[in-house]
Structures are given as C-alpha cells and as structure tokens.
Amino acid sequence: MRQLWTMTRSDLRQRIRDKSVVIFAIIVPLALMAVLDLVIGDAQDEPIGPVTVAASVPAGDDLAAALVGALDGLGGDGAGGLRVTVKDAPAEQVRDLARNGEAQVGLIVPDGFGASLRSGTGKQVTVIEGDGGIGTQIVISVLQEAIDHLEAGSSSAIAGSRLGLTPAEVAAAAQSVAAARPSITLARGAASNEQLSMSGALVAGQAGLFLLFTVGFGVLALVYERDQGTLARLRSMPMRPGLVVGAKALVAFILGVVATSILLTVGGLLFGVDFGSVPAIAVLVLCVVTASTSLMFIVARVARTSEQASIAQSIVALVLGIAGGAFFPIAATGFVGTLLDLNPISAFIRGLGITYGGGGIGDIGVPVLIMLGFAVVAAAISRVIPDRGAGL
Amino acid sequence: MTEHATRHTPPEGPPGDGDVLLVTDLSRRFGDLIAVDGVSFRVGRGETYGLLGPNGAGKTTTISMVAGLIEADAGTVTVKGHRMGPARVEPKRHIGLVPQELAIYPELTARENLTFFGRLQGMSGTTLASRVEDVLDVIGLSDRAKDPTKEFSGGMKRRLNIGIGLLHEPELLILDEPTVGVDPQSRNSILESVESLSTAGMAVLYTTHYMEEAERLCDRIGIIDSGLLQAEGTRDELIRLTGDVDHIRLDGSGDTVAAEAALLALPAVEQVDRERHTLHLAVHDAPTAIAEIVTEATSAGMRLNDVQITRPNLESVFLRLTGKALRD
Ligand SMILES: Nc1ncnc2c1ncn2[C@@H]1O[C@H](COP(=O)(O)OP(=O)(O)OP(=O)(O)O)[C@@H](O)[C@H]1O
Ligand SMILES: [Mg+2]
Numbered sequence: 001m002r003q004l005w006t007m008t009r010s011d012l013r014q015r016i017r018d019k020s021v022v023i024f025a026i027i028v029p030l031a032l033m034a035v036l037d038l039v040i041g042d043a044q045d046e047p048i049g050p051v052t053v054a055a056s057v058p059a060g061d062d063l064a065a066a067l068v069g070a071l072d073g074l075g076g077d078g079a080g081g082l083r084v085t086v087k088d089a090p091a092e093q094v095r096d097l098a099r100n101g102e103a104q105v106g107l108i109v110p111d112g113f114g115a116s117l118r119s120g121t122g123k124q125v126t127v128i129e130g131d132g133g134i135g136t137q138i139v140i141s142v143l144q145e146a147i148d149h150l151e152a153g154s155s156s157a158i159a160g161s162r163l164g165l166t167p168a169e170v171a172a173a174a175q176s177v178a179a180a181r182p183s184i185t186l187a188r189g190a191a192s193n194e195q196l197s198m199s200g201a202l203v204a205g206q207a208g209l210f211l212l213f214t215v216g217f218g219v220l221a222l223v224y225e226r227d228q229g230t231l232a233r234l235r236s237m238p239m240r241p242g243l244v245v246g247a248k249a250l251v252a253f254i255l256g257v258v259a260t261s262i263l264l265t266v267g268g269l270l271f272g273v274d275f276g277s278v279p280a281i282a283v284l285v286l287c288v289v290t291a292s293t294s295l296m297f298i299v300a301r302v303a304r305t306s307e308q309a310s311i312a313q314s315i316v317a318l319v320l321g322i323a324g325g326a327f328f329p330i331a332a333t334g335f336v337g338t339l340l341d342l343n344p345i346s347a348f349i350r351g352l353g354i355t356y357g358g359g360g361i362g363d364i365g366v367p368v369l370i371m372l373g374f375a376v377v378a379a380a381i382s383r384v385i386p387d388r389g390a391g392l
Numbered sequence: 393m394t395e396h397a398t399r400h401t402p403p404e405g406p407p408g409d410g411d412v413l414l415v416t417d418l419s420r421r422f423g424d425l426i427a428v429d430g431v432s433f434r435v436g437r438g439e440t441y442g443l444l445g446p447n448g449a450g451k452t453t454t455i456s457m458v459a460g461l462i463e464a465d466a467g468t469v470t471v472k473g474h475r476m477g478p479a480r481v482e483p484k485r486h487i488g489l490v491p492q493e494l495a496i497y498p499e500l501t502a503r504e505n506l507t508f509f510g511r512l513q514g515m516s517g518t519t520l521a522s523r524v525e526d527v528l529d530v531i532g533l534s535d536r537a538k539d540p541t542k543e544f545s546g547g548m549k550r551r552l553n554i555g556i557g558l559l560h561e562p563e564l565l566i567l568d569e570p571t572v573g574v575d576p577q578s579r580n581s582i583l584e585s586v587e588s589l590s591t592a593g594m595a596v597l598y599t600t601h602y603m604e605e606a607e608r609l610c611d612r613i614g615i616i617d618s619g620l621l622q623a624e625g626t627r628d629e630l631i632r633l634t635g636d637v638d639h640i641r642l643d644g645s646g647d648t649v650a651a652e653a654a655l656l657a658l659p660a661v662e663q664v665d666r667e668r669h670t671l672h673l674a675v676h677d678a679p680t681a682i683a684e685i686v687t688e689a690t691s692a693g694m695r696l697n698d699v700q701i702t703r704p705n706l707e708s709v710f711l712r713l714t715g716k717a718l719r720d
Contacts, residue, residue, distance in 0.1 A: 013504075228494075228497075230495045234512070235460070236460060237484060240481060241478060241479055
C-alpha cells in the first residue's frame with residue numbers, strides 16, 4: 001500500500017512538473033470552450049430551421065398522409081424544436097420550389113402509394129433536397145425513417161391479408177405499426193428534460209473529450225516508463241507487479257476527477273451554466289473517469305511505443321469525444337445510434353443534461369450503468385488482449 | 393575451434409553456504425531465437441562474477457531473468473535461497489539492479505530519484521535520507537542533487553543509474569554494462585566503488601564486453617556467446633584452458649648462454665629461445681615466476697637491461713573459444 005502511494009505521488013508530481021497535463025487537461029479545453037462559444041454564440045438561441053417542405057401528396061391516401069404526418073412529430077415548442085411547414089404543391093412545381101429556395105425540401109408521393117405499400121410492391125417516393133442546413137438534413141432523415149417504417153408496416157399488412165382480414169382492418173393495422181415507430185431522436189429537442197443549453201453542451205462536451213486525454217497521461221505513463229527504462233527497474237523492486245498498474249490507474253483517476261471537476265466548475269462559471277445537483281454530477285464524473293481510465297488501459301496494452309500510444313489515444317479521444325457530441329450534436333438511429341448511446345462520453349453528457357434539467361442521483365441510473373458497464377468491459381478486454389509491449 | 397567442446401557444465405554439488413545467487417540451466421527464447429541456452433553459474437558472498445560476451449550474446453536476457461524482470465522458459469534462479477520470478481517479492485528484497493538502459497526519471501531530481509526507489513525498496517525516514525546523501529557522495533552528484541536529471545550529462549545519468557542500484561545495500565548487486573558511455577575518470581570511480589562493495593561482502597554480477605573490466609573486477613568470469621556459457625573460471629583458469637602461456641623477454645648482456653641453461657631448469661619455464669642478447673621465455677604464471685627468473689638469470693652471469701612480460705588475455709581466450717573477436 002505504501003508502495004502504491006509512493007508511485008502514485010511520484011507520478012502526480014512528474015505529470016504536474018512536465019506541465020503538459022495542466023495544459024491539455026485544463027487550459028486547452030477552457031480555451032476551446034471560449035472559442036467555440038464565440039463561434040456558435042450568435043446562433044445560440046435560434047432553433048434549427050425553420051424548414052418548409054413542398055409536398056405533392058395524392059388525396060385520400062392515408063399512408064401518404066401518415067408519411068407527411070411524421071414531420072409533425074418534429075414540430076413541438078421546445079427550445080430545440082424544429083419548425084416544419086408543409087406546403088401543398090402540384091407535383092410538377094415541387095422541384096422548382098425546392099430549387100428556388102421557397103422550400104428547403106421537396107416531397108413527391110406518387111399516386112397509388114398507399115395501395116402499392118399494402119400490396120408489397122412499393123413505389124418510388126421522391127425527396128428533393130434544396131438549400132438548407134441541419135434542419136433540412138433532419139427532415140430528410142425523418143422522411144427516410146418514416147418510409148422504412150411504413151414498409152415494415154406493409155409487410156405486416158400483407159401478412160394480415162393472408163389471414164383473411166378486411167381491407168379496412170389491414171389498413172388500420174398498417175397505420176398503427178407506422179405510428180408505433182420509435183420517435184426519431186434528435187440530439188436536440190427530443191426529450192427536453194435531457195437537454196443541455198448550447199453553452200452547457202459545449203462545456204460538458206469539451207470536458208468529456210479532454211478527459212480522455214487527461215486519463216491518457218496517467219495510464220500511458222506505463223508506456224513511457226517502458227521506453228525510458230524505468231519500468232524494468234520497477235519490476236525489480238520487491239512488490240507485486242500489479243501495483244505498478246494500480247498506481248497508474250490511480251494517477252489517471254485522480255487527474256481525471258480533478259480536471260473534469262475544474263472544467264465543469266470553471267466552464268460553468270464562465271459560460272453561465274448551472275449543471276444542477278452536485279452529488280449527482282459527482283457520481284457522473286466518477287463514472288466517466290472510471291470508464292475512460294479502463295479504456296486507456298486497452299491503448300496501453302496495444303501500443304508498442306510511446307508514439308503509437310499517443311496517436312491511438314488521440315484517435316480514441318476524438319472519435320468518442322466527437323461521437324459524444326463534444327463539438328456538435330450527433331444523431332443517429334438503429335445500430336449506429338445504439339453504438340453511440342454506449343459511448344461513455346455521450347452517457348456523461350446525457351447525464352449532465354438530466355442534472356441540468358433538475359434531475360438528481362435517482363434519475364441518472366441509465367447513463368451511470370452505461371459508463372460502469374463500459375468500464376468493466378474495457379477493463380476485461382485490456383486484460384484479455386495480448387500484450388504488445390508494456391508487459392503489464 | 394576444437395575448444396567448443398569445453399562447454400561449461402553446471403556447478404556441482406549442493407549450493408554452498410556462501411551462495412547468494414544460484415543459476416541453473418536457465419533458458420529463454422524469443423520466437424525462434426534462443427537468447428539464453430542452458431546457462432548455469434553461482435555467485436558467492438563477496439565474489440564478483442563477470443559475464444563476458446559480445447553484443448547479442450544473451451547477457452541482458454540472462455540478467456533480466458536473474459532480476460525477475462522476465463520469465464525463464466526453463467531453469468531456475470535462486471537468490472538467498474528464494475526462487476526468483478517476475479511475481480516473486482521476497483528474492484527481490486536482496487537484489488539491486490543497474491540496468492543497461494538508463495532507468496531514471498527525467499522530471500525528478502537526483503535526490504528524488506534515489507528517494508523514490510529507496511521507498512519502493514522499503515526504506516524510510518532518516519535511514520533513507522542519510523543513505524541517499526551517502527550515495528550522492530559516492531557517485532559524485534552531491535552538488536547536483538537538486539537538479540532534474542533531464543539536465544544531466546550522459547555520464548552523470550549513468551552514475552545515478554548505478555547509485556540507485558546500490559542505495560539499499562543489496563546482498564546481490566547486478567550491473568549490466570554500467571560503464572558504457574562513461575568517461576575514463578568516471579569509469580574508474582565506478583569500478584572502484586564496485587571493488588569496495590565487493591570487499592565489503594556484496595556479491596556482484598557484472599556484465600561487460602570490456603575485457604579489461606572483467607580482468608580487473610571479476611573473481612570468476614563466464615564467457616558467453618550465442619546464449620551459451622562457453623567456459624567459466626578465474627582469469628588464469630580460462631587462459632590455461634586455451635593452452636596459452638605467458639611470455640617473458642629478457643634483454644641484456646653477459647653470459648646469456650649460461651642463463652638460458654639455468655632458466656630452462658626452472659619448473660615454471662617451459663621453453664627458452666635465445667637470439668643474440670635476448671632470451672624469449674614461455675612460462676606459466678609470469679607474475680609469480682618473474683622474481684625467480686630474474687634472480688636465476690643474474691646469478692648465471694647475465695646483466696639485464698630490460699624485462700618484458702606479455703600475458704595472453706581474455707580477448708585471446710575469447711577468440712579461441714568462439715572464433716570471434718570480443719568487440720565487433
Ligand atoms: N525482447 C526481445 N525480443 C526479441 N529478441 C530479443 C529480445 N531481447 C533480446 N533479444 C535477442 O536476444 C539476443 C540476446 O540479447 P541480449 O540483449 O541478451 O544480448 P546482450 O548480450 O545483452 O547484448 P549487448 O552487449 O548488445 O547488450 C539478441 O539476439 C537479441 O536480439
Ligand atoms: Mg545487454
């Protein structure tokens with residue numbers, strides 16, 4: 001125990017002395033927050049959009065109407081909500097409207113769309129992308145999603161007709177399947193109680209991104225020690241080999257907790273964000289630091305040299321940080337969406353959204369489980385994969 | 393090359409009381425390469441044992457197993473009766489390692505480096521503090537104790553590297569080519585401190601590819617090449633193994649013919665060649681025999697102007713055993 005503490009203290013002293021950890025864990029992220037805040041500051045209170053959809057929809061087609069109806073789900077009055085206006089237009093004008101900017105999206109649903117879906121043959125729906133930003137992209141992906149679900153619904157309708165249901169019953173079933181589609185989750189505005197303000201998202205995102213660098217300094221010291229020869233000497237000392245690894249984990253953990261706490265506190269003060277319940281935030285910080293530390297042990301295990309380690313560390317940090325929404329909100333559904341949800345940085349930011357919205361310890365169960373689960377899996381992987389160098 | 397047959401056999405009998413280190417049939421391979429191949433030797437208290445061999449001979453690999461840094465594929469290492477291995481704690485209390493590669497922290501000062509490793513060795517308080525100052529003094533770094541080692545010269549780092557290994561006064565000091573890259577003066581002071589530690593009773597395992605160091609420091613030497621311990625013994629035993637003898641050249645005047653006859657009668661003298669006023673002698677153990685030879689030649693009526701002794705060295709032993717030069 002004494003040896004563990006000796007190593008931890010010595011490592012902390014060195015990390016602080018070589019200053020890079022102070023720079024990368026605290027100064028750079030704060031500076032980035034300030035820059036990003038300037039860049040997006042103006043757009044801060046404006047909702048994404050608004051988006052006008054010029055739509056040509058055959059009259060009396062209930063499934064075509066359901067398709068357009070999907071866009072209504074995006075409306076809402078939340079701060080992050082997307083305002084979508086659907087403008088009826090004849091099919092031949094839709095293209096022009098989308099081109100000349102009167103509409104950002106054109107939608108042409110062919111005659112007989114509903115009937116073709118029910119018979120399982122399928123008909124081409126045309127979506128025209130006009131000028132526009134994220135809002136346009138969101139509308140298009142929502143339409144795509146809705147069409148997919150309608151097609152899924154249509155196969156159950158076909159199955160239904162084989163069972164001898166009446167056409168009306170089949171239509172109702174198809175519509176209910178379509179209506180039961182999972183609501184499309186936008187990073188902003190989907191569930192207002194998990195939503196951070198723009199500044200809040202910025203502070204949390206940067207804290208999450210740089211946390212991966214910070215714990216990297218702690219864990220990857222193992223690889224540096226091997227390169228600098230001191231690992232060999234440590235191994236000749238009368239102590240269990242696991243203590244060396246344990247000390248690195250402890251250093252990473254301490255650095256991570258301190259840096260993240262500073263970033264959330266200072267960032268919150270600078271940009272006027274109150275993240276809410278301190279105990280809940282503390283739990284989130286401890287969990288995300290644990291998950292990040294475990295992850296870095298995989299990097300330490302895989303890297304052969306210090307250079308490889310720092311490159312791998314940067315890649316992991318950027319991928320998870322960006323996917324977690326460190327720079328801008330990311331939305332995805334399906335498999336990729338699930339994958340993104342399992343990202344501990346996303347979970348951390350989501351957790352902060354909950355505390356920001358007034359949630360306490362009792363409300364952050366899901367993100368906490370995701371982060372701890374991630375920590376366990378990463379730790380297990382780091383023990384299982386073959387050691388490429390550091391000899392942990 | 394017939395001497396290849398003189399491959400060393402393991403030490404016989406049970407470990408003696410004086411054995412600090414006992415290495416038996418140690419082997420280690422890296423992939424297809426056999427880095428260490430059945431190496432056995434023992435080092436007693438107060439004894440300095442040298443592993444002499446060229447680059448890639450397997451010295452560091454052997455030492456890494458002796459110090460419990462890496463696992464052996466076969467064979468055993470016993471330190472003070474404790475079986476050594478990477479996960480063993482007890483035998484590591486008795487060793488001090490000076491790795492071939494520098495093993496010091498650049499951000500820490502010399503004193504902090506020493507204190508850090510001293511704590512890991514289990515030292516503390518005033519014992520540790522005073523021992524750190526002693527070692528700083530021995531390695532000549534007292535006046536630089538407060539500087540971060542990244543500001544040190546190469547030789548200063550080497551000296552600190554050695555200081556850390558002997559800080560806790562281990563019973564077995566393991567030095568892996570400690571003098572490489574050190575200026576002659578520092579080198580001499582390193583060798584002197586090893587000598588005095590050995591005199592104080594420390595067992596020393598020393599690897600080098602400098603023959604002069606092995607000759608000067610080591611009580612016994614193991615010659616290692618391609619992972620095999622080719623031969624082992626004191627310097628003189630190794631040289632005798634090759635069949636080489638010492639040569640003495642006597643220059644002078646007077647009755648060299650009578651001197652030749654008288655010298656040939658001495659048991660230490662194997663052969664004498666006379667060439668005008670010069671005698672070339674082949675003798676066993678010239679340093680011991682020289683007094684008798686000089687007396688005998690003088691009393692036979694030869695007046696000596698010059699005496700020269702040439703002894704075969706480990707370099708020639710090495711060449712004979714392996715067919716290679718020590719330094720390549
Ligand atoms: N980790 C390793 N992986 C693969 N091969 C290795 C490894 N360590 C040593 N070797 C090989 O084992 C052989 C012995 O190496 P070792 O370092 O023990 O030699 P050495 O006698 O210490 O040489 P030197 O005088 O250059 O220090 C060499 O051929 C070397 O390439
Ligand atoms: Mg070596």
